[in-house]
Amino acid sequence: MPVRDRPHLDADTITRLSRARLGRVSGQPVYDVLHAAIRRGTAAPDRPGRRPRPVRAERRRPRPPRLPGLRDDHRHRPSHASKDLYEAIERGEYPQWELNVQIMSDDEHPELDFDPLDDTKTWPEDVFPLRPVGVMTLNRNVTNFHHENEQIAFGTGVLVDGLDFSDDKMLVGRTFSYSDTQRYRVGPNYLQLPINAPREDVQVNTNQDGGQMSYGVDNRGGNPHINFEPSSVAGLREADESYREYRPHVSGQIMRAPIERQNNYGQAGERFRTMPEWERDDLVKNMTTLLGQCGKHIQEKMVWHFGQCDEEYGRRVAEGLGISVNA
Numbered sequence: 534m535p536v537r538d539r540p541h542l543d544a545d546t547i548t549r550l551s552r553a554r555l556g557r558v559s560g561q562p563v564y565d566v567l568h569a570a571i572r573r574g575t576a577a578p579d580r581p582g583r584r585p586r587p588v589r590a591e592r593r594r595p596r597p598p599r600l601p602g603l604r605d606d607h608r609h610r611p612s613h614a615s616k617d618l619y620e621a622i623e624r625g626e627y628p629q630w631e632l633n634v635q636i637m638s639d640d641e642h643p644e645l646d647f648d649p650l651d652d653t654k655t656w657p658e659d660v661f662p663l664r665p666v667g668v669m670t671l672n673r674n675v676t677n678f679h680h681e682n683e684q685i686a687f688g689t690g691v692l693v694d695g696l697d698f699s700d701d702k703m704l705v706g707r708t709f710s711y712s713d714t715q716r717y718r719v720g721p722n723y724l725q726l727p728i729n730a731p732r733e734d735v736q737v738n739t740n741q742d743g744g745q746m747s748y749g750v751d752n753r754g755g756n757p758h759i760n761f762e763p764s765s766v767a768g769l770r771e772a773d774e775s776y777r778e779y780r781p782h783v784s785g786q787i788m789r790a791p792i793e794r795q796n797n798y799g800q801a802g803e804r805f806r807t808m809p810e811w812e813r814d815d816l817v818k819n820m821t822t823l824l825g826q827c828g829k830h831i832q833e834k835m836v837w838h839f840g841q842c843d844e845e846y847g848r849r850v851a852e853g854l855g856i857s858v859n860a
Contacts, residue, residue, distance in 0.1 A: 622674050629670045633663035639699070639781060647796045650701045654800060686715035686723045695776040802842035813849075821853030832856055 621628065635656050637649055647654045675681040688711035689704060698704060715723050723729055762771060805813065820839070824832050832854050840847025840858060851858045 618671075619674055622671055627670050627672045629668050631668050632666045634666055635661040635663060637661055646794060646799060648792045648794050650699065651792055651795070652701070652703045653797075680726075681728055684719055684723070684726050684728050686719050686726075686729050688712045688715055691724070691729075694774075697779050798838070798841040802846070805843045805846045813845075817846075817849045817853060820850050824850070824854055829856065 618628065635658070637656065642649055649656065688708070690708040690712045698708065719726070805816070808816070820835075824835055827835075833856060836847050836851045836854070836856065836858060838847075839850050848858050
């Protein structure tokens with residue numbers, strides 16, 4: 534099925550689609566790293582999210598980007614955001630992002646009108662307030678692009694003690710795929726590389742040795758040639774657990790079924806009604822520009838979806854496309 538022929542059939546994508554077409558999740562805005570949600574937890578799923586402290590700059594279409602704070606000679610460069618960020622750090626104007634978490638107890642939460650593990654939904658901050666954890670500061674540019682950028686291997690499966698995974702199916706799938714991808718892209722010993730290893734004052738022994746790109750940082754212990762345990766001739770030993778492992782009780786029938794509490798339009802409508810007028814204008818303009826390339830039956834179905842979110846949302850997109858709201 535062609536990509537442009539799909540959203541009008543998937544009501545569960547409306548919330549994300551409205552957010553994406555607003556332009557706020559584009560890679561172009563300066564320093565605009567909106568919160569990336571990962572559902573992990575101790576005894577409850579946490580949702581870490583980095584929010585930028587600097588003033589947010591928006592990229593609007595179809596006009597060329599006119600981003601506040603950008604030098605004129607940067608505005609029309611494809612990599613203008615990277616260049617501006619690099620030069621800001623060189624000037625000592627270090628950008629910062631605040632790391633927050635939202636915490637929810639690990640149960641069904643029947644009081645919510647959506648499934649908490651539905652990746653197309655967000656947790657309302659008035660119900661699950663953001664709790665600050667720390668601040669990330671970019672205080673220098675890289676000195677070796679390959680070592681510090683190309684070899685970085687992010688992945689949801691790299692956890693610290695005390696964190697575990699929620700039942701988020703997307704997280705479970707990506708936890709495997711990310712680590713598998715990094716082993717293929719960087720090498721099986723990618724966690725030994727300095728850019729991916731813990732800080733020097735945190736000793737981590739994994740008994741991992743040999744293989745492609747072995748960095749040799751795990752050869753510690755009484756007998757570094759022993760890379761397995763238990764062993765009667767020294768080697769490393771498994772460390773005692775310093776935390777209580779979470780053991781949820783799960784019972785039921787394994788099956789593949791649609792999510793029961795979907796509420797595909799509620800959050801998109803609430804988001805539209807809280808937008809200032811210029812954001813509504815941009816969203817409607819982006820939607821009409823993109824939908825103008827589609828067939829009329831797709832336009833009519835999308836207008837119907839938008840109308841389910843908010844009457845004004847559907848009406849304005851329909852007017853921009855020159856079709857009837859009740860088509």
